[in-house]
Amino acid sequence: MNKVNSSLVLLMFVVASVATLGSLFFSEVMEFVPCSMCWYQRIFMYPLVLIFLVNLLYPDDKLFKYSAPLVFVGLGFAIYHNLLMWGIIPESAVPCKQGVPCSTEYFEYFGFINIPFLSLVAYGLIAILLLSFKKSRA
Template structure:
């Protein structure tokens, strides 16, 4: 039962992140940067992959979801470092379009779009790792 709940939490997080990114770009009209596009490419399929894994009761779901969630988490972490100025903008891949360090909003001094993305990928990764560990015990 607990493993099923973790899978649902992962799916809700992925669906929420996808909805949030679409809200930012389509409703608020905030253009996504190149790193944001890479994160979207890794997040959007997770909604379908996790849903199919839940519906099929697939014990291998973490093996399908983890490569995308870990990859997204790495890109989001890199994006946060650029955004907060830890890494110089000269190492940013954002040569076309909007800069990856453009500050659209910042809540409480640290909650930014890259931070929200990292948090979403972290929650999904954590849920999938716990599901994987739980499946190994059973």
């Protein structure tokens, strides 16, 4: 693996790690109860940390194949959740029927930065880095 590819994998690992640690901080330290959509996004983010770490230690040509499904499904959930938060998707079209509503906003900075937005940014960055990784390998 060349320096560009290993740098991209390292960046993907860092973004996935920060997102994972951030979600654990919000739920375990701040005691914010995650909604169903947040759980779905976590399910697809947490394994990425291990996939990128293993690829850093033992480079593999199939990183895109292993991680792309997790990244793009998680990105889909993040987009859907943000569309809900922005009022584009009605709350009646959301799978959060029990527990915390998916529209719950624990904090908001600058009028748009909230937990679902942070997830969207993390998945978006990883998707861009992953596509760059694939392109640099071609």
